[in-house]
Amino acid sequence: MKFKKEIGIAAALALMAGLAGCTQEAQNSISRSIQNWTGTDGVLDVYAGEKLVKRFIKIDKLSTAYGTNDGKPRPYRYGYGYDDKNFNYKVDKGEKKVYFEFSDYSTNYIFYENDEAR
Known part of the structure; x- marks a missing residue:
């Protein structure tokens, strides 16, 4: 169970690091894509x-x-x-x-x- 939690934390940190490297426009585009999917x-x-x-x-x-x-x-x-x-x-x-x-x-x-x- 601890192993799964550590992988989840590592994945979340990797995602945040990836988004931090994106331009503001790229971040907005990702956000719009998620919004369009959820409605x-x-x-x-x-x-x-x-x-x-x-x-x-x-x-x-x-x-x-x-x-x-x-x-x-x-x-x-x-x-x-x-x-x-x-x-x-x-x-x-x-x-x-x-x-x-x-x-x-x-x-x-x-x-x-x-x-x-x-």
């Missing part, structure tokens, strides 16, 4: 000044766009979610799943996990 219920709130103007719900992830030829990241994010027209965190009749994208430069937004659904 999320993301919410994206879009603001015009201080006013909430758009909400997308049931988002499993936001992605960064990359150039087709150069592979470099583009200054916008995109994803799929339901257009929550009445801001109630629920998919109501007439609220459809849509593709959306938003610029890093011009949009004020907050992306978070929906605790209301749990």
